[in-house]
Amino acid sequence: GGFDPTTQKAVWPSTGNYCRGGAYDAALLGCESVAILPQEMSRERFDWLKKIGSEIIATPGCESNVKEIYDKCWELKKERGDKVVILNQFDEFGNCMWHYAVTASAIDEVLRSQLGPKDHLFAYISATGSAGTIGAGDRLKELYPHMKVVASEALQCPTLYNNGYGAHRIEGIGDKHIPWIHNVKNTDVVTAIDDEACMHVMRLFNEDAGKTYLSELGVNKDVIERLSLMGISGIGNMLSAVKTAKHFELTERDVLFTIFTDSMEMYGSRLDEERARLGAYSHEKAAVDWNRHLAGFGTDHLQELTYADRKRIHNLKYFTWVEQQGKDVAELNAQWYDREYFPNHLRRADEYDRMIAEFNKEVGL
Ligand SMILES: Cc1ncc(COP(=O)(O)O)c(C=O)c1O
Missing domain, CATH: 3.40.50.1100 (Rossmann fold)
Incomplete structure (x- = not known):
């Protein structure tokens, strides 16, 4: 209204x-x-x-x-x-509420169809831009209480990781501040992913020489054809999952779930720019990228968050939201101390549905 x-x-x-x-x-x-x-x-x-x-x-x-x-x-x-x-996605609870209600239900449906009796969901991994998508983690934790929520960002702008700042190339994420709607208390791990690794893997997955190399490694043709469904931040999420798996020494029974937020549809020009910057792609470059950025991707720049680490991240909200954007400090404190604050904001899908139905009725839809 x-x-x-x-x-x-x-x-x-x-x-x-x-x-x-x-x-x-x-x-x-x-x-x-x-x-x-x-x-x-x-x-x-x-x-x-x-x-x-x-x-x-x-x-x-x-x-x-x-x-x-x-x-x-x-x-x-x-x-x-x-x-x-x-309509500001960074402080609009409808954003993370939607992921809590819809994305998490979709993930749960997939997990129910895929998890074997001995498998378990180890973590949900999501980069944070507006911190909407990571909101699905709040619901997943209710369904799979032992699991972890992993937040990813760019190593070149490691705000969660070490209050860092900077320009980076993983479009859609990591905006040098903590969104108002991010339930930081529920984030267990942070990974900072090198944007250069994302750009190299983007080439490996989308250049002909890269696809040929992957097929020589035995990667299934159907999978290769669908690699372009991963945009740059999707590649970042996948690398974050690799890092998480290595750090926690996961086995084939431990399942990680992550999101490919968009596809290569928006990044053809970025491939052209990489060609201009680094020259034509080749079999040798594909071998280096595979070994360095996937097979050999390391466990560096991963932090398991303690209570104090989470508080440090939460406290950053003060500067953006209270000092600059005029939010109430009492509400900021409620985000940390009031256990009902986030559940009350997230469990509102039915109320929204009712309002949508009322609106549609009023306008004759
Ligand atoms: C390409 C891309 N990746 C990741 C994200 C991050 O998602 P969220 O804003 O829900 O944190 C966005 C957000 O718009 C995006 O456009």
Whole structure:
């Protein structure tokens, strides 16, 4: 009820995919939208947004420059007042609630069909951008209480790992801050993944010489054909899973579940850039990439979080959310001390469904 499409524009601040989803929904509903994203995001994202007819605002920097996106939101609010409604995925509980209800149910369904009697789910692994997807971990822990939740980010911007900052190339994740909706107390492990490894594996999986090499190793043809279903952050998640498996010395009975958030559809231009930077791909390069970044991928930059580590990460929210974005410090404390805070925000799918049904009835859908 807070948005009137006849007089207002929906604003979708993001590093790329969320604003694509928002602009798409707006187009379907016949509303106008504004997509805000950093200017260095992949060319395919901008082309796509232009096609869908969204107003596009490019802010300075790359993936990890989310502060600049927030600044632009405040500026828009000041300039256009009630003519815009900001839908901020980083503090919108509907985001992680959806993954708690829907993504976790889908994962559970897959696990039920795949786990043998002696298998067990060891961990759910998710990179964090807005910390929506990792919200599925909260539900999975209720269903599989012994399991761990592993959060991944880029080694070049290791905010969870060591309060670090920096530019990186794993588009969609790791934005130099902790999203308001991230239930940090439920995160057990952090891995920081080198973006250079992701770019090399992207080439191995998508260049002809890479695919030939994989097929010589005996990788099934159907699997090779589907490797392009993994975008850069999907590759990062897969590498995080490899790291986790090695660190915890997992066996074939231990199952890891991770997510491929998008596919190579958005990254053809990144492959071209890598060709220009490092030359044509070859059998030798494929062998190096396989051995260095997959078979030989190490257990470095993985941290099992203690209570104090989690508190350190949680405390970072103060600077972004209380100091910069005007959140209440009492609510920040509730996120840490009130055991009901996150369950109350996450177990609301039925309420949302009711509101959607009411809305549809009201507008005659
Ligand atoms: C490609 C990509 N990977 C990972 C993520 C991270 O997901 P989340 O924002 O749910 O943490 C996003 C988010 O938009 C994304 O676009």
